[in-house]
Every structure is written in C-alpha cells, then in structure tokens.
Amino acid sequence: MERALLIYNPAAGKNSAVSRLHDIINYLLEVGFEVIPYPSKKQGDAKIKAAQASKEFKNIIAVGGDGTLHEIVNGLGENMGNINLGIIPAGTSNDFARALGIPTDTAGAVEIIGRKKIKKVDIGKINERYFINVAGGGNLTNISYEVPRKLKTYLGQLAYYAKSLEELPRLRPVKVRLKTPELIIDDEIMLFLAANSRTAGGFELLAPRASFSDGLLDLLVVKNLSLAEFISLAAICLTGEHIHHPKVIYLQTSRIEVTSREKVSLNTDGEYSGLLPCSIEVIPGRLNLFMP
Numbered sequence: 001m002e003r004a005l006l007i008y009n010p011a012a013g014k015n016s017a018v019s020r021l022h023d024i025i026n027y028l029l030e031v032g033f034e035v036i037p038y039p040s041k042k043q044g045d046a047k048i049k050a051a052q053a054s055k056e057f058k059n060i061i062a063v064g065g066d067g068t069l070h071e072i073v074n075g076l077g078e079n080m081g082n083i084n085l086g087i088i089p090a091g092t093s094n095d096f097a098r099a100l101g102i103p104t105d106t107a108g109a110v111e112i113i114g115r116k117k118i119k120k121v122d123i124g125k126i127n128e129r130y131f132i133n134v135a136g137g138g139n140l141t142n143i144s145y146e147v148p149r150k151l152k153t154y155l156g157q158l159a160y161y162a163k164s165l166e167e168l169p170r171l172r173p174v175k176v177r178l179k180t181p182e183l184i185i186d187d188e189i190m191l192f193l194a195a196n197s198r199t200a201g202g203f204e205l206l207a208p209r210a211s212f213s214d215g216l217l218d219l220l221v222v223k224n225l226s227l228a229e230f231i232s233l234a235a236i237c238l239t240g241e242h243i244h245h246p247k248v249i250y251l252q253t254s255r256i257e258v259t260s261r262e263k264v265s266l267n268t269d270g271e272y273s274g275l276l277p278c279s280i281e282v283i284p285g286r287l288n289l290f291m292p
Contacts, residue, residue: 004028005053006035007046007072009064009091016090017063023106024063024088031114035061040068050075059084061113065091066133070269073123073130073287080123080130086113086290093270096133098204099197099212101292113290120285121212124196127278131268132287134200134207135280137258138191139171140222141267173224176260176276180219180253188224194256194280195220205240209252215284219256221249256280 006024008017017024021037028035040046046064050072053060060076060083062068068091076083088109089097100121102109126135173188193200194217195207207218225233225247236242243250257279264276 001032001034002059003057004033004035004059004061004086005049005057006037006061006063007049007053007068008037008039008062009046009068010039010041012064012068012091020088020090020106021063024110027106027110028061028113031110032116033059033061033113040064040071044071046071047075051077051079054079054083057083059086061086061088063088063090065089066093066096066269067091067271069096069132070130070271073132077130080286081288084118084288084290088113093202095199095202096197096269099133099199100289112292115290117291118288119213119291121287121289121291122196122215123283123286124194124217124280125283126194126266126268126273126280129268129273130283131196133197133269134193134195135266135268135273135278136191136193136220137176137264137266137276137278138174138189138222140191141193141265174260174262174264176258176262176264178219178221179257180251181255182251182253183249185221185249187221190222190224190230191220192222192256192258193220194218196282203237206237207250208240208243209250213285214252215282216252216254217256217280217282219249219251219253223247223249254282 010018038049046068054076062072087097087102089104124131175188178185195210197212198207198210200206210218233242233245259277266273
C-alpha cells in the first residue's frame, strides 16, 4: 500500500470534490493508495501544503481544476521531479486534465492512478512562477479572472463566454514587443498566449499543434481586430483553423520575452499573475504525472 496526500478544493466545480470525496478515498484504497485528505480552504493553501508535503510524500493527488493544479505545482517548485502527481478533475476548468486524456468521472480518473504509469511532461515558467497549461497577457486574458468565483462555480464554462460577450465592445489592443529565437513582433495585439497543451479557455484546439512532451511552447498572438473579426475568429477556434487567420500569429518556440510601455496584465492558468514585462520558457520533462 502506497501513501499519498490528497489535496482537494472544496469550492471547485459546484462542490464536486466534497460530494465525491468518500468515493475517491475508497476507490484509491482499492487500487493500492492510503490517502491523507487535505482541504484547501483559501487561495494559497494548496501551494503551502504541497511545499510541505514534498518532504514527506512520494505521491500527491489533486482533486480540483486547473487552479488547484497550478498551486500544487508552484508549491512543489524545485522538488517537482521528486513527486508523482495524480489528477482527479473536479473544477470549473479542467483544461489540462482534458488535454492529458484524464476522464472527469471518479472511477476513470482513479483507474489511471491505479495503473501507476508515470510519464514526464513539460511545464512552463513565466518569470518566477510555474504554469501547467497556459500563460498570457492582453485585455482578452483579463476576462478569466474578472469572472466572479460564484459565477464560475454555478455556470461553469458559460460564465467565461457570458463575460466575453459583455466585455468585447470595450476591449482595446495593447502595444507590445514579443521576442522569440525565431521571430520578433512589434505590434498592437488583443492577446498573446503561450500554451503547453492544445486545450485552453474551454477551447479543445486553441493551440492545435501543442504537446506537453515536445520541449516547446505554442505561441498564439491575436493582433488588433474588429468586433466582427473577433466573433468570426472565435467561431473557427472550435476547429483549430484560427491559426491560419490573417490576424493570428502562431509558432512553436522554447522561450518568449514580452515587454510593453503600457500596463498589461498577465494571466497564468486562469489566474492574475502580475504585469509585463515577462520571460516565458518551457522546462522539458519536469513534472511526473500518473498518465493514461
């Protein structure tokens, strides 16, 4: 029987983690894990607990969404390579788990952990903060953390779309300079995103060529465009064809540096993470995950 710390977010996804906790613990026992449950009661709790646990546990299991995973990974920090991380999706946004092919049902997610098949996956770093899935900036990225937490909980992904429609007429581009080893961009943009997987913001193919095991990040830049152009662009995001749009720049790279004379907010895994300037890089194979 292996030991594991179970970090769960009681507020995630309509209290999904709490209602499923008994089943989760029992299923994990059946596949050979004795777990010690820990609820993250406020923002930052999961990060602190993960930092402490990295000295006591070999396995950590996260029950929550992208935000919970983000905190755990940043808590592990330099000890990330010494821990095996399991994921049981239970959040409003489970983009990273979905990209990995981890099912949302308890039995299916626990079955993957029970196989004890560990894979090393890439992780991103923006300034001094790690990210699992996506980091970016620009006025469009502000929407994620402007959506009230209660609205996210009860409406799920619809909350993001509702806020987008409300804000679209007021959005303004920002002038930035993006530098990669392959390209330099000086332009007015609506957003830039560095993606570690294909799925972000509820779009299954937002970064259609991305892989969490290729040692690269996929950079998506949306240049200044009209409201009508944005609506048409959002529609083809569902198919991944948006990367061919004339107002979109899409490339794969290992490092991105972004500066601006304007005040530009940064968003990391769906949460506010400061202002430009920023340096973004990929760290290949840093995270050990229980994988399908």
